[in-house]
Amino acid sequence: MSVQEVLPLGGVAPGRSGEFRADHRLVAEMVKPGSKVLDVGCGEGDLLQLLETRGVDGRGIELSREGVNRCVAKGLAVVQGDADTDLVNYPDDAFDYVILSQTLQATRQPRVVLENLLRIGRRAIVSFPNFGFWKMRLQLLIGGHMPRTENLPATWYDTANIHFCTIKDFVELCDEINVKMERSVALDLYGRPVPLNLPWWVWNMFGEQGVFLLSRGGGK
Amino acid sequence: MGDVKSIPSPAISADERSHEVDHPSSQVAHFGAEQPLRLDCGVDLTPFQIAYQTYGELNADRSNAVLICHALTGDQHVANVHPVTGKPGWWETLVGPGRPIDPKHYFIICSNVIGGCMGSTGPASINPATGKVWGLAFPVITIPDMVRAQAMLIDRLGIDTLFAVVGGSMGGMQVLQWTAAYPARVFSALAIACATRHSAQNIAFHELGRQAVMADPDWHGGGYADQGIHPHRGLAVARMAAHITYLSDAALHRKFGRRMQDRELPTFSFDADFQVESYLRYQGSSFVERFDANSYLYLTRAMDYFDIAADHGGVLAKAFADIKTRFCVVSFTSDWLFPTSESRALVHALNASSARVSFAEIETDRGHDAFLLDVPEFLDISRAFLQSAGKARGLKDG
Numbered sequence: 001m002s003v004q005e006v007l008p009l010g011g012v013a014p015g016r017s018g019e020f021r022a023d024h025r026l027v028a029e030m031v032k033p034g035s036k037v038l039d040v041g042c043g044e045g046d047l048l049q050l051l052e053t054r055g056v057d058g059r060g061i062e063l064s065r066e067g068v069n070r071c072v073a074k075g076l077a078v079v080q081g082d083a084d085t086d087l088v089n090y091p092d093d094a095f096d097y098v099i100l101s102q103t104l105q106a107t108r109q110p111r112v113v114l115e116n117l118l119r120i121g122r123r124a125i126v127s128f129p130n131f132g133f134w135k136m137r138l139q140l141l142i143g144g145h146m147p148r149t150e151n152l153p154a155t156w157y158d159t160a161n162i163h164f165c166t167i168k169d170f171v172e173l174c175d176e177i178n179v180k181m182e183r184s185v186a187l188d189l190y191g192r193p194v195p196l197n198l199p200w201w202v203w204n205m206f207g208e209q210g211v212f213l214l215s216r217g218g219g220k
Numbered sequence: 221m222g223d224v225k226s227i228p229s230p231a232i233s234a235d236e237r238s239h240e241v242d243h244p245s246s247q248v249a250h251f252g253a254e255q256p257l258r259l260d261c262g263v264d265l266t267p268f269q270i271a272y273q274t275y276g277e278l279n280a281d282r283s284n285a286v287l288i289c290h291a292l293t294g295d296q297h298v299a300n301v302h303p304v305t306g307k308p309g310w311w312e313t314l315v316g317p318g319r320p321i322d323p324k325h326y327f328i329i330c331s332n333v334i335g336g337c338m339g340s341t342g343p344a345s346i347n348p349a350t351g352k353v354w355g356l357a358f359p360v361i362t363i364p365d366m367v368r369a370q371a372m373l374i375d376r377l378g379i380d381t382l383f384a385v386v387g388g389s390m391g392g393m394q395v396l397q398w399t400a401a402y403p404a405r406v407f408s409a410l411a412i413a414c415a416t417r418h419s420a421q422n423i424a425f426h427e428l429g430r431q432a433v434m435a436d437p438d439w440h441g442g443g444y445a446d447q448g449i450h451p452h453r454g455l456a457v458a459r460m461a462a463h464i465t466y467l468s469d470a471a472l473h474r475k476f477g478r479r480m481q482d483r484e485l486p487t488f489s490f491d492a493d494f495q496v497e498s499y500l501r502y503q504g505s506s507f508v509e510r511f512d513a514n515s516y517l518y519l520t521r522a523m524d525y526f527d528i529a530a531d532h533g534g535v536l537a538k539a540f541a542d543i544k545t546r547f548c549v550v551s552f553t554s555d556w557l558f559p560t561s562e563s564r565a566l567v568h569a570l571n572a573s574s575a576r577v578s579f580a581e582i583e584t585d586r587g588h589d590a591f592l593l594d595v596p597e598f599l600d601i602s603r604a605f606l607q608s609a610g611k612a613r614g615l616k617d618g
Binding site: 057059065068069071072073074075076077078079080081086089090091094 | 546548549564567568571572574576577578579580581582583597600601604605607608609611
């Protein structure tokens with residue numbers, strides 16, 4: 001799981017609109033100011049820095065040593081760790097929000113990770129690249145090979161992204177493990193939200209990435 | 221080539237060294253009968269003294285005090301010329317003007333540990349009850365004892381909460397003990413190249429060193445001071461063995477390889493043919509100039525006994541339950557004495573306590589000693605951590 005492999009995404013490139021990435025700004029909006037947040041796969045700490053400007057008590061986990069050390073050198077509370085193996089060390093309800101930004105598809109056990117997010121956090125915010133995006137579909141359908149885009153440039157044999165899913169797949173997983181979706185946003189290629197009033201299949205087709213605010217479901 | 225030549229005799233006499241034991245070239249805090257130091261072994265140590273150095277000024281809020289905890293063979297002279305050896309302070313890469321811990325911003329305190337031999341009461345001090353050097357009659361001390369004594373010094377200085385407690389190796393153990401024993405008095409903690417307990421391998425190396433000291437006939441069952449001698453050969457061997465553990469295979473190879481010392485061919489003797497031998501002998505002989513053999517036994521013992529989890533029902537996370545202290549834990553890739561796995565175990569426990577913790581592993585081939593060396597990434601991280609904590613503490617600069 002390495003964020004470098006999956007970034008930058010279209011619409012999330014820095015500098016397009018202000019200094020922070022569009023998906024980071026969207027995630028930050030979902031977090032209540034003053035809350036306690038864990039960013040899993042925090043990269044070089046850009047989102048944590050954005051959250052700090054909102055008075056959030058932020059912590060991070062990052063797999064790559066370079067990423068961790070850059071975060072710590074920015075004064076951020078970040079530890080080296082792996083979402084697949086280290087989340088179990090955190091107690092229940094330790095955070096108000098646990099964020100998994102552009103990392104889910106690189107975990108070995110996305111379902112277990114998702115369950116852990118909502119164990120240690122009262123809410124989880126998950127964003128991931130949507131494999132149902134029309135450009136992806138087209139590459140498989142017409143080109144006949146695994147999709148590669150400028151934002152996901154790795155070939156199938158050297159990618160860290162081992163568990164791609166579509167927005168529809170993710171919604172089904174949330175349903176299956178009784179996770180409530182409090183807010184769902186699909187961002188298009190330019191980082192703009194796909195209009196709310198359109199049906200799910202449109203999101204799944206035109207959303208380049210999905211961003212979801214999740215909480216524990218109240219039982220089926 | 222005799223055995224005396226194999227490890228050179230110290231250039232500084234035992235008298236010169238032992239003068240620092242009771243009359244240190246630094247400030248001293250005396251604690252009389254009304255303030256005994258309650259030791260883990262059940263003894264009340266009284267009277268006792270703590271030798272310490274300070275740098276910089278305490279601010280009006282008394283909120284900028286940084287306590288530096290020294291390692292096994294360190295002392296209070298963290299950022300000034302050493303009174304015995306004439307060498308620069310032992311942590312001038314981290315502490316000093318323009319350094320991450322700058323006396324311009326912080327009131328920096330560094331004290332010699334209880335059991336040490338640079339002015340704090342230890343086995344080389346005079347036992348007031350007998351008028352003779354304590355020797356092995358000195359009670360066995362622990363890391364918590366050292367920290368208890370430091371807390372009494374901090375009280376004496378009129379400081380309630382330390383802005384930061386910083387240390388590497390045995391100093392890092394003291395940092396962790398500070399946070400476990402006095403969580404409310406430690407705003408931030410920088411624990412470097414350390415562990416929450418001493419491993420079996422580390423205890424084994426310490427035992428090797430102690431046996432080397434005790435095997436020296438000049439040790440005299442610990443009573444060498446009465447004979448006016450010092451088991452410098454045994455202590456030098458102990459230091460040589462320990463010094464290897466502070467380095468790494470790669471660092472030794474890079475520094476010395478198989479190069480010869482001032483010769484081109486082997487002498488077919490046990491002289492120091494190799495540079496690495498010569499280097500180790502020098503390390504051994506220069507160490508005994510400034511260190512007391514019994515003190516070495518006591519301080520290694522204190523490290524061996526250290527196990528924070530054992531003091532908290534075997535659960536490490538309990539030692540840090542609900543702690544508000546901001547932690548920064550640093551390890552080095554080539555440190556096999558306190559490997560990254562030890563730091564990781566600490567970080568997991570801190571995570572389980574929901575503590576605010578940063579953890580960085582620094583890539584270097586310089587082994588355990590890296591924390592004392594000019595390793596820019598480590599120094600940058602230390603600076604950033606303290607600056608960020610200073611902001612949270614409301615310190616103006618730093």
